[in-house]
Amino acid sequence: MALAAIAAAWPASAQTVIVRTAPAGAAIEVQLNADAARTATADSNGDALVAVGFPSSSAEEVDVRFAVDVCAAAVRVYLRSAGAGPPTPAAGCNRTTIPDLFAMRRVTTFVVEVEGTGASLHLTQGPVPPSWLGAAQAARAARMRFQTPPPAALVAGGGLGIATFGKAVDTACGNVTSCRGDDLTGAASAGATFWVKNWVGAQVTFVKPGKATANGSGDTFRFNTTLDTRLVTLAAAFGVRARAARIYGLVGTNHHQATAVTSETIPDATITVGDSTVTVPGGTQTFEHRTEGWNLLFGGGVEAWATGRLAIFVEMQRAKLKATDIGSTEGGIDDHVMMIVAGLRLRLLR
Numbered sequence: 001m002a003l004a005a006i007a008a009a010w011p012a013s014a015q016t017v018i019v020r021t022a023p024a025g026a027a028i029e030v031q032l033n034a035d036a037a038r039t040a041t042a043d044s045n046g047d048a049l050v051a052v053g054f055p056s057s058s059a060e061e062v063d064v065r066f067a068v069d070v071c072a073a074a075v076r077v078y079l080r081s082a083g084a085g086p087p088t089p090a091a092g093c094n095r096t097t098i099p100d101l102f103a104m105r106r107v108t109t110f111v112v113e114v115e116g117t118g119a120s121l122h123l124t125q126g127p128v129p130p131s132w133l134g135a136a137q138a139a140r141a142a143r144m145r146f147q148t149p150p151p152a153a154l155v156a157g158g159g160l161g162i163a164t165f166g167k168a169v170d171t172a173c174g175n176v177t178s179c180r181g182d183d184l185t186g187a188a189s190a191g192a193t194f195w196v197k198n199w200v201g202a203q204v205t206f207v208k209p210g211k212a213t214a215n216g217s218g219d220t221f222r223f224n225t226t227l228d229t230r231l232v233t234l235a236a237a238f239g240v241r242a243r244a245a246r247i248y249g250l251v252g253t254n255h256h257q258a259t260a261v262t263s264e265t266i267p268d269a270t271i272t273v274g275d276s277t278v279t280v281p282g283g284t285q286t287f288e289h290r291t292e293g294w295n296l297l298f299g300g301g302v303e304a305w306a307t308g309r310l311a312i313f314v315e316m317q318r319a320k321l322k323a324t325d326i327g328s329t330e331g332g333i334d335d336h337v338m339m340i341v342a343g344l345r346l347r348l349l350r
Contacts, residue, residue: 156346211227
């Protein structure tokens with residue numbers, strides 16, 4: 001079986017042990033502490049990939065030691081926390097004990113190289129360098145993406161998408177029957193999330209929806225209205241891991257700033273007074289309403305980690321927009337905006 005195919009069969013939320021140059025068809029066993037051994041079968045190149053669970057639900061790093069038994073038709077790899085030892089090797093097996101203490105993290109990959117009846121070990125925090133693998137395996141490893149569990153770290157990113165307002169057009173049109181508009185616009189976002197744990201964190205985001213527009217007319221007037229908004233959102237994030245992805249929800253608040261501008265034009269009118277015709281000049285007036293305020297926000301999304309540093313994400317936020325005009329107790333806004341964006345995130349700090 002190809003190494004890439006084996007990799008696809010294992011959960012990305014586990015640590016990876018790659019065994020190379022074992023006897024073709026050999027049984028590969030990897031055991032972490034007293035857990036049940038995980039198994040695989042070496043392919044025609046003598047390669048196999050085995051995933052094991054992380055030994056701690058809270059720690060981000062644990063120390064382990066290695067021992068490798070090379071047998072006639074099997075290779076057994078033992079990972080043990082400091083102080084614990086592997087079982088006695090079976091008859092006919094040759095043991096290689098690696099004395100060093102290794103730091104195992106949630107993104108660690110181990111490569112065990114079988115050398116006759118002995119073995120050596122390589123370790124990397126993240127993807128395997130191609131130089132550690134054979135030519136065919138290096139090509140396959142380049143295709144191994146989305147194998148990294150979501151980190152508990154500071155991540156930053158941005159995205160593009162769409163935004164839709166709940167009743168911006170209805171509000172602008174009022175009771176004018178000959179009126180239409182567009183409250184579906186583009187949107188851009190940028191922000192950062194600090195995941196204190198893999199399942200809980202805090203997020204701040206700046207979101208800029210496009211302008212909602214409306215225009216209408218009557219017998220004696222015509223108008224057009226634009227609503228320009230921008231938001232800063234602050235939210236608690238709660239997530240759950242699913243392989244290399246994290247599905248999360250958001251609950252918090254948003255601070256909006258909005259400007260609604262209406263330009264109304266009244267054309268010249270001609271009226272007759274007695275025997276005289278009088279032209280009443282028209283004109284254009286512009287009305288501007290500005291609001292800002294804090295309101296509720298909720299949403300959620302999913303991010304998938306292609307590597308230990310880079311993820312793609314899709315996120316939805318729904319923000320309430322409600323406030324009176326600045327400097328006034330009348331007018332204002334009472335609406336909501338829903339934003340869906342997709343983009344990239346970059347891990348900054350562990």
